[in-house]
Amino acid sequence: MSTPDALLVVVLGLIIGSFLNVVIYRVPRMLEGEINETLSLPSSHCPTCKTPLKVWHNIPLLSYVVLKRRCGFCQAPIHWQYPWVEFTNACLWLLCLWHWGMHPTAFAWAIGLSLLLALSVIDWQTTYLPDALTQPLLWIGLLASSWGLTDVSLQHAVWGAAVGYGSLWLVASVFERLTGKEGMGAGDFKLLAALGAWLGPLALIPLVLIASVIGALVGIWLQTTRRMERGGYVPFGPFLASAGAVQAFWGGGDVFFYINWLL
Numbered sequence: 001m002s003t004p005d006a007l008l009v010v011v012l013g014l015i016i017g018s019f020l021n022v023v024i025y026r027v028p029r030m031l032e033g034e035i036n037e038t039l040s041l042p043s044s045h046c047p048t049c050k051t052p053l054k055v056w057h058n059i060p061l062l063s064y065v066v067l068k069r070r071c072g073f074c075q076a077p078i079h080w081q082y083p084w085v086e087f088t089n090a091c092l093w094l095l096c097l098w099h100w101g102m103h104p105t106a107f108a109w110a111i112g113l114s115l116l117l118a119l120s121v122i123d124w125q126t127t128y129l130p131d132a133l134t135q136p137l138l139w140i141g142l143l144a145s146s147w148g149l150t151d152v153s154l155q156h157a158v159w160g161a162a163v164g165y166g167s168l169w170l171v172a173s174v175f176e177r178l179t180g181k182e183g184m185g186a187g188d189f190k191l192l193a194a195l196g197a198w199l200g201p202l203a204l205i206p207l208v209l210i211a212s213v214i215g216a217l218v219g220i221w222l223q224t225t226r227r228m229e230r231g232g233y234v235p236f237g238p239f240l241a242s243a244g245a246v247q248a249f250w251g252g253g254d255v256f257f258y259i260n261w262l263l
C-alpha cells in the first residue's frame, strides 16, 4: 500500500462518506413522503436554519473542525454523526486498500461496505432498512461474484441470497406464530440476502450467531443502563452489517473459516 494510493483512497472514502450522510438523512424522509427532496436537490443545507451551505462547508471532516461543530449561519450544533460517518467510511475504504491492494475487489467491497454503513445508521435511527439500499447491495454482490471479485462463485452467491432471505423469514414466521409479536422486519431478510450474495451461504451461520449475541448484549446493556425503555427494540440490521463487514476481511483465513469448515 503506497502513500499516494492511501491518500487517494482516504479522500475518496471521505467524499463518499459525505454523500452517505445525505443518503442517511434524506432516504428515510423521502420514503415517508415527509420532504419534497431528492438526493441531489435541493443542495445541502443546514437542517435547522435551512440556509444552503457554502462550498467549503461541504468539505468532509475539515469543515466540522473549522466551523467548531456549529452551523456557520445560525450556530446550531452540527451532529457528531456527520463527521463520524465520514471518518468511519474513510477507514473502511483504507481497510479495503490494505486488504486487497489497488484491485477491483477492493473497490467492490468498498462500495458494499459503504452501503452497509448507511444501512446501519438508518436502521439504528428509524428501524427501517430501505429497499433503495438493500437491493443495490444484493445486485452489486451478485455482479461482483459473477466477475470473480468476491471469494464466492456465482452459484454460491445465488444460494447465499436465497438462504439469507429464507432462513430469517422462517425464524421470524415461527417467532411470530409462537409469540404473536413481530421480531424482525422484511428489511432484515433482504439485508441477510444481500450479505449471502457477498459471502456465500455457509458464512451466514457464524454471521447470524455473532450478530445475535452482540445484538442481545447491546440490548441488555441499553436496558440496564436505562438508555432504552423496557420492551424497547434494538434494530438487528447494524449487527448483521457489522458481522458481515468482519467476515469480508477475515472470512477466509481464521476462526470463521474453521467454524464454516466444522459446520
Ligand SMILES: [Zn+2]
Pocket (backbone or CB within 6 Å): 046, 047, 048, 049, 050, 051, 071, 072, 073, 074, 075, 076
Ligand atoms: Zn443553520
